Amino acid sequence: xxxxxxxxxxxxxxxxxxxxxxxxxxxxxxxxxxxxxxxxxxxxxxxxxxxxxxxxxxxxxxxxxxxxxxxxxxxxxxxxxxxxxxxxxxxxxxxxxxxxxxxxxxxxxxxxxxxxxxxxxxxxxxxxxxxxxxxxxx
Amino acid sequence: xxxxxxxxxxxxxxxxxxxxxxxxxxxxxxxxxxxxxxxxxxxxxxxxxxxxxxxxxxxxxxxxxxxxxxxxxxxxxxxxxxxxxxxxxxxxxxxxxxxxxxxxxxxxxxxxxxxxxxxxxxxxxxxxxxxxxxxxxxxxxxxxxxxxxxxxxxxxxxxxxxxxxxxxxxxxxxxxxxxxxxxxxxxxxxxxxxxxxxxxxxxxxxxxxxxxxxxxxxxxxxxxxxxxxxxxxxxxxxxxxxxxxxxxxxxxxxxxxxxxxxxxxxxxxxxxxxxxxxxxxxxxxxxx
Numbered sequence: 135x136x137x138x139x140x141x142x143x144x145x146x147x148x149x150x151x152x153x154x155x156x157x158x159x160x161x162x163x164x165x166x167x168x169x170x171x172x173x174x175x176x177x178x179x180x181x182x183x184x185x186x187x188x189x190x191x192x193x194x195x196x197x198x199x200x201x202x203x204x205x206x207x208x209x210x211x212x213x214x215x216x217x218x219x220x221x222x223x224x225x226x227x228x229x230x231x232x233x234x235x236x237x238x239x240x241x242x243x244x245x246x247x248x249x250x251x252x253x254x255x256x257x258x259x260x261x262x263x264x265x266x267x268x269x270x271x272x
Numbered sequence: 273x274x275x276x277x278x279x280x281x282x283x284x285x286x287x288x289x290x291x292x293x294x295x296x297x298x299x300x301x302x303x304x305x306x307x308x309x310x311x312x313x314x315x316x317x318x319x320x321x322x323x324x325x326x327x328x329x330x331x332x333x334x335x336x337x338x339x340x341x342x343x344x345x346x347x348x349x350x351x352x353x354x355x356x357x358x359x360x361x362x363x364x365x366x367x368x369x370x371x372x373x374x375x376x377x378x379x380x381x382x383x384x385x386x387x388x389x390x391x392x393x394x395x396x397x398x399x400x401x402x403x404x405x406x407x408x409x410x411x412x413x414x415x416x417x418x419x420x421x422x423x424x425x426x427x428x429x430x431x432x433x434x435x436x437x438x439x440x441x442x443x444x445x446x447x448x449x450x451x452x453x454x455x456x457x458x459x460x461x462x463x464x465x466x467x468x469x470x471x472x473x474x475x476x477x478x479x480x481x482x483x484x485x486x487x488x489x490x491x492x493x494x495x496x497x498x499x500x501x502x503x504x505x506x507x508x509x510x511x512x513x514x515x516x517x518x519x520x521x522x523x524x525x526x527x528x529x530x531x532x533x534x535x536x537x538x539x540x541x542x543x544x545x546x547x548x549x550x551x552x553x554x555x556x557x558x559x560x
Contacts, residue, residue: 141373192319202481203522213430213432213434214432216424216425216426216491216495217324218324218327218495219321219322219323219324220320220321220324221319221320221321222320222321222322223320227322230321232475233474233475233476234475259480262459262480263433263477263478263479264477265474265476265477265478266475
């Protein structure tokens with residue numbers, strides 16, 4: 135069997151494969167830094183000063199995996215059922231709300247929400263309506 | 273055979289005992305697994321909540337608008353601006369794209385069919401304050417394909433922005449024009465670079481392009497024990513209360529005054545009542 139213009143095709147193929155695979159071999163062995171979230175907003179520091187603890191509604195691991203479920207549940211409870219019971223953490227009351235609850239402590243959206251969401255390439259549309267607080271850092 | 277020839281039991285257990293043991297072990301089995309699964313979940317801290325006891329409660333919120341007391345343009349402006357400010361209602365500066373929760377209209381447009389040509393000039397042209405009627409049988413709720421708009425237990429017709437797909441069926445269904453569509457991004461800016469929402473209320477969300485919005489009877493304030501913002505700003509011209517409660521202030525007013533509603537003939541059961549009032553034979557033109 136004879137391939138017409140075989141040389142050109144082969145060279146073309148090699149170039150194509152090289153380009154196509156370039157992201158893989160260029161990034162080989164390089165680990166992208168894991169996102170490090172910051173839990174040191176003035177509000178959280180205040181909490182630590184007052185109570186000696188940093189505490190969210192659930193343990194860290196659970197929040198990391200399931201915060202979206204919690205937010206969805208809260209949304210349904212507040213809007214659909216009109217259940218606005220407040221969340222109590224270490225004696226402090228918080229609204230069952232993203233904008234008026236979570237973000238009251240985590241007032242660092244860029245170093246908290248966005249860091250992970252960008253790393254995971256997820257684009258939740260919370261902030262198209264909810265207003266993010268003024269960015270605060272320690 | 274459970275019995276031997278002599279009639280004594282051979283098996284160590286008779287039927288009654290067997291059933292007892294079976295029953296007990298079934299219960300233990302069912303209950304037992306529950307206990308174990310609970311033990312597993314114990315690693316989670318139970319979220320502590322404190323019940324919200326501040327909320328105003330009612331079965332059907334309603335409002336009386338006393339046009340006799342709502343005479344100054346200033347009060348009307350104060351009322352509408354307060355509402356639009358705290359709810360981040362955008363001002364697109366263009367009647368076609370207008371988003372409104374509370375607004376004014378002439379008598380003819382508010383109560384079509386009730387006007388007549390001998391009405392006083394004043395009545396003809398004075399602005400009537402309009403808002404969502406939080407109907408007893410709302411047409412918008414019936415047509416919403418995603419149940420984004422629904423009726424709460426306290427009678428408020430609520431809009432769940434998370435579910436709204438912007439089909440605008442509700443806008444077609446609502447006979448009161450109480451619903452507005454976000455044709456443009458409310459977070460955007462006009463040609464001169466001025467934001468559509470002049471001053472954001474950080475405690476309340478905005479909306480996004482492509483959803484329908486309307487008055488919520490200030491549900492977020494009612495849940496905190498406050499009356500709607502318009503009522504608070506109205507100097508007593510707007511009275512808010514539970515229409516279902518015979519002892520409420522609003523019922524006392526409805527009992528003692530003649531009130532009308534917008535388009536009651538359509539059967540949606542609007543819950544905003546108007547005291548029209550008027551001038552006591554004030555300007556009778558002289559007959560020649």
